[in-house]
Amino acid sequence: MPPKPDIDKLSAAQRRRLGAMQQASAEGGAERTPPAVVEGMVPDELRVGQVVLQPVTIGHYLALEKIASPILELGKKPGPKVGLIDLARAAYILSLPAEQAMKAAGSPAFEDGVAEFCGRVPAAVIGELGRKIVAHLNAAFAPLAGERAGGNQDGPFRSSQAAAAGSGGC
Numbered sequence: 001m002p003p004k005p006d007i008d009k010l011s012a013a014q015r016r017r018l019g020a021m022q023q024a025s026a027e028g029g030a031e032r033t034p035p036a037v038v039e040g041m042v043p044d045e046l047r048v049g050q051v052v053l054q055p056v057t058i059g060h061y062l063a064l065e066k067i068a069s070p071i072l073e074l075g076k077k078p079g080p081k082v083g084l085i086d087l088a089r090a091a092y093i094l095s096l097p098a099e100q101a102m103k104a105a106g107s108p109a110f111e112d113g114v115a116e117f118c119g120r121v122p123a124a125v126i127g128e129l130g131r132k133i134v135a136h137l138n139a140a141f142a143p144l145a146g147e148r149a150g151g152n153q154d155g156p157f158r159s160s161q162a163a164a165a166g167s168g169g170c
Contacts, residue, residue, distance in 0.1 A: 048132050049125040051095055056140035059098030063105035064090060074134065085114075087130050092117040094133060 046053040053059065063073050070080035071090040092114045093101045104110050121129065 046132060046136055048129045049122055050120055051091060051125070051129060052096045053091075053136050054097060056094065057098040057135060059102045059139075060094055062095045063098070063101040066102070066105040067093070069093075071133065071137070084126070087126070087133070088093070088118050088121070089114050090133055091121070091129055096134065111131065 061072070067089055069090050070082050070086050073080040074082070089110075093105060095117065104113055142170060
C-alpha cells in the first residue's frame with residue numbers, strides 16, 4: 001500500500017485533485033475506490049534541489065509563449081538554441097502557480113524574479129533541471145503529440161537541447 005500523502009506538502013493543485021478524486025469515490029457508493037488507491041494516484045511533487053515545478057497548465061504554456069521561450073520549440077526541426085537564461089526563465093515560470101506565472105511573464109519585474117530564482121538554484125542541478133523541465137512538459141502535452149502527424153510519441157519536446165543548456169551555472 002502506498003504511503004498516505006502529507007496533505008500539508010501537496011501543492012494547491014494536488015490538493016484540489018485529491019479532493020475531487022475523494023469526492024468522486026465517495027459518490028460511487030458500492031463501487032467506491034478505496035481511499036488509499038485514490039491518495040496513491042496524486043503525483044509526487046516534481047522537485048529538483050529546492051525547485052518545485054508546478055503541474056503544467058495552459059497558463060504556464062501561455063506564460064512561456066509570452067516570453068517567446070525557445071523551450072516551446074524543442075520538438076521542431078531544426079531545434080532552437082536554448083541558452084542557460086532560457087532554461088532559467090522557463091524553470092522560474094514553471095515553479096510559480098499559473099496565475100502568478102502569467103502576471104510575471106513579460107512584466108518589468110520578470111527578470112528580477114528570474115535573478116532571485118537563480119540565486120536559489122545550485123549549479124550542480126542545472127542539467128537535471130533541464131531534463132526534468134522537458135519531461136514535465138512532455139508529460140503534460142504527450143496526448144497532443146500523439147494526435148499530430150509525425151508527433152514524438154514520448155511528447156513534443158526533446159531533452160538533449162535543454163540538457164545542453166544546463167552545462168553552465170545559473
